[in-house]
Amino acid sequence: MSEEGHSHHLELEYHPGLPLPNGKLFMWLFLSTEIMFFAGLLGAYIVLRFGAPVWPAPHDVHLVEFWGAINTFFLICSSVTIVFALEMAKRGASAAAKGWLLLTLILGTIFLGIKAYEYSSKFSHGIYPSKPRSRMHERADVNYLSAVGERLQALQSEIEGSVGEGQELSETGRQRLQLVKRLQTGLVQWAASTAALNDDPVAKQQALDNVAYVIYRGHRSAADEKYMQEETAALAQQQAKLTKQKSQLTARPDAEGEDAAVAAEQAKAVTAQLALVNSRAEVLPELQEAHELGLNEQYPWLKLPMVIAGGNMWASTYFLTTGFHAIHVLVGLITFLILLMPHIQFGPHNAGVIENVGLYWHFVDLVWIFLFPLLYLF
Amino acid sequence: MTEHDTSAHDDHGHHGNLGLFTTIFIALCVLTALSFASFHAFHSTPKVSWLVMMAISCVKAMLVILFFMHLKWEANWKYVLTFPALLMSFFLLVMLIPDVGWRGDHISRERALHMAVPAVHGKAHGHDEAEQGHEGHGNTHPEEQHHDAHEESAH
Numbered sequence: 001m002s003e004e005g006h007s008h009h010l011e012l013e014y015h016p017g018l019p020l021p022n023g024k025l026f027m028w029l030f031l032s033t034e035i036m037f038f039a040g041l042l043g044a045y046i047v048l049r050f051g052a053p054v055w056p057a058p059h060d061v062h063l064v065e066f067w068g069a070i071n072t073f074f075l076i077c078s079s080v081t082i083v084f085a086l087e088m089a090k091r092g093a094s095a096a097a098k099g100w101l102l103l104t105l106i107l108g109t110i111f112l113g114i115k116a117y118e119y120s121s122k123f124s125h126g127i128y129p130s131k132p133r134s135r136m137h138e139r140a141d142v143n144y145l146s147a148v149g150e151r152l153q154a155l156q157s158e159i160e161g162s163v164g165e166g167q168e169l170s171e172t173g174r175q176r177l178q179l180v181k182r183l184q185t186g187l188v189q190w191a192a193s194t195a196a197l198n199d200d201p202v203a204k205q206q207a208l209d210n211v212a213y214v215i216y217r218g219h220r221s222a223a224d225e226k227y228m229q230e231e232t233a234a235l236a237q238q239q240a241k242l243t244k245q246k247s248q249l250t251a252r253p254d255a256e257g258e259d260a261a262v263a264a265e266q267a268k269a270v271t272a273q274l275a276l277v278n279s280r281a282e283v284l285p286e287l288q289e290a291h292e293l294g295l296n297e298q299y300p301w302l303k304l305p306m307v308i309a310g311g312n313m314w315a316s317t318y319f320l321t322t323g324f325h326a327i328h329v330l331v332g333l334i335t336f337l338i339l340l341m342p343h344i345q346f347g348p349h350n351a352g353v354i355e356n357v358g359l360y361w362h363f364v365d366l367v368w369i370f371l372f373p374l375l376y377l378f
Numbered sequence: 379m380t381e382h383d384t385s386a387h388d389d390h391g392h393h394g395n396l397g398l399f400t401t402i403f404i405a406l407c408v409l410t411a412l413s414f415a416s417f418h419a420f421h422s423t424p425k426v427s428w429l430v431m432m433a434i435s436c437v438k439a440m441l442v443i444l445f446f447m448h449l450k451w452e453a454n455w456k457y458v459l460t461f462p463a464l465l466m467s468f469f470l471l472v473m474l475i476p477d478v479g480w481r482g483d484h485i486s487r488e489r490a491l492h493m494a495v496p497a498v499h500g501k502a503h504g505h506d507e508a509e510q511g512h513e514g515h516g517n518t519h520p521e522e523q524h525h526d527a528h529e530e531s532a533h
Contacts, residue, residue, distance in 0.1 A: 018455040025459075032463035039467025046471060047478045065417065072410050080403040083446050087396060355448075362446045369438045372410075373431040377417040378424075 027356040031363050038367050041324060045317045045374065054310040058376060061314055062125050064118075068376035071114050072368060078107035079365040082358040089346035089354050097346040097354065104361070105336040108329055115326050119319075125296070126303060127311065129319040135303065136311040140205070140212040142195075147305040148211060149188045155180050155302070176301065179286070183295075185276065186283030187211060193276060214287045216306035217294040228288060235281045242274040321371055328364045332357070402445045409438050 018025055049055055058065060085100035122128075126135030137144045159177045163169055169177065194207035206227060213224040249267040290298035296306060308314075335357050346354065413434040420427035444450040449460070 018458070019453055020455060028456075028459040032459055035460075035463040035467055039470050043470050043474050046474050050475070050480070051478045065414070069410065069414050073407060076403065076406045076410065079406075079442065079446055080399055083399050084396065087399075359447055362442055365446075366439050366442055369442070370435050373413050373417075373435055377413065377431055378428055 021352055023352055023356050024359070027359050031359060034363060038324075038370075041321050042370065042374065045321055048313050048317050049378070052310050052313055056308050056311050056314050060308055061127055061311060061318075062121050063318075063376060065376045067114055067118055068372050071111050072372045074107050074111045074114070075365050075368050078104045078111070079362055081107065082354070082361050086351060086354045086358050089351040090348055092347045094346040098340060101336055101340055101354070105333060105340065108333045108336070108361075112326060112329055112333070115322065115329075122315075124300075126306065127308075127315055129315045134312065134315065135305045136308045136315065137212075137305055138307070138309055138312065140208040140307045142192075142208070144305060144307060145188060145191055145195075145208060145211060148215070149184070151302075151304050152180050152184050152188060156184070179299065182279065182283045182286070185279040186281075187214070187287070190276060190280045193273075212307035213294075214290065215295045215304045216308070217297075232281075232284060235277060235284065238277050239274070239281065242270055242277060246270045246274060318375060321375065325364070325367055325371060328367070332361050332364055335360070399445065402441055406438055406441060409434050409441075 020028075081100045081104040085097045085104065088094075088097035088100060123133075126133075128134040137147065156177065159169070159173055159180065162173065188211070191207045191211045195204040198204050198207065206223070210224060210227055214228075246267060249263050249270060287295070294306075295302055296304055339353065339357065344350075413431045416427050416430040416434070420430065449456050
């Protein structure tokens with residue numbers, strides 16, 4: 001065989017493996033593992049998203065579609081600039097190639113900057129992937145109510161502890177302390193007592209739901225709005241009824257012995273109930289004033305626990321998928337920085353480096369192409 | 379290797395076209411705008427909008443893979459390196475959707491008992507409210523006692 005080949009002047013070169021440069025082969029093998037990695041993450045998202053009974057709307061969790069779309073645009077731009085960088089390197093135009101690389105770096109940095117801004121807007125609203133930082137509760141139940149009570153208690157001691165002995169609270173401090181105390185009775189105690197005194201389970205739940213509703217208006221709820229509107233009248237009715245009861249009980253000077261003791265006890269209970277109703281009536285205008293935004297937005301320093309059904313699962317998947325994507329973007333940016341070092345000159349001989357980095361960068365873009373609709377628009 | 383490097387330079391001509399890449403770039407931008415538009419256009423029928431958006435995403439992905447990643451012009455090794463991974467991820471996702479993704483369409487009583495409170499506009503609302511009433515009794519036990527005490531005092 002070889003002799004025959006020799007006689008025909010045929011020189012065969014032995015090629016091990018696939019007909020492409022080693023660097024490119026490595027990059028494609030790496031990318032095929034990356035495809036499966038992100039498929040796993042997206043699979044987890046699908047399991048949790050579509051298997052969940054409730055999922056927050058983007059607006060509920062401060063997800064703004066516009067920023068996602070803008071970020072998509074910047075990433076697509078950076079994808080095309082790295083292609084231009086490769087073309088320039090192939091043509092031996094090193095300076096132009098570096099210019100396009102620099103532009104890619106800038107666009108990628110803008111992407112990360114917007115991502116950071118989006119993250120911080122979640123964090124500032126108490127949306128974190130896990131407790132104790134996360135202030136999201138799944139449902140308005142007694143645990144939620146007690147969490148709100150605990151937070152108000154902590155706020156009270158924080159404000160009271162902020163001044164030393166004999167010092168006066170500042171004007172804002174005093175106002176805040178007043179609001180906290182009003183909320184402790186008019187919001188938390190009121191809801192607890194309403195839920196306890198009602199035999200109707202729907203009414204019990206309505207009282208707890210109302211607490212969640214005045215704190216955080218994730219979604220517009222017709223039932224809650226109606227409840228709030230009708231409450232002023234209902235409270236006035238209760239006040240009138242209790243005042244009458246109280247006057248009846250206290251205006252019995254003729255009662256003696258056991259009768260008097262029972263009457264006094266009843267009067268005490270009615271007085272307590274009347275005080276609670278009064279405190280609710282006192283705080284109600286404030287709650288209605290925060291109607292459009294919710295207490296947490298109206299008074300950002302309150303940082304009360306809020307109910308976002310499905311919010312914890314949403315946060316876990318959102319931060320996991322976008323977080324891993326952001327890490328990939330960061331790695332890409334670091335490689336661009338390395339390639340931009342002044343002593344490197346690009347030409348046809350080393351254009352393969354830009355090609356490999358470009359393949360990686362396009363993959364990062366690919367992942368975002370699927371993440372954007374899945375996370376922002378679904 | 380050197381041989382292939384030169385062959386790569388030979389076909390430089392038909393994919394070294396900057397105009398083509400610009401066209402692809404514009405197409406990608408338009409497709410992004412379309413998927414954004416479909417979100418608003420099919421707002422009342424989310425499943426249609428999901429289908430449209432995923433179709434658009436697949437088209438965008440193919441444009442990026444074929445042109446930006448040069449796979450259109452590569453030799454047959456591209457199938458060896460990309461197909462296994464793509465198939466595995468495709469089947470992973472396809473199997474998860476009916477198996478897990480659709481399980482919420484028919485909620486058993488058992489599951490309804492343990493799920494989070496749906497938003498008022500959420501699905502399975504009626505289901506849950508009955509359950510909550512149930513749970514409300516168990517949870518508010520301490521207050522219930524207080525409630526009894528109050529009733530005694532009122533009579």
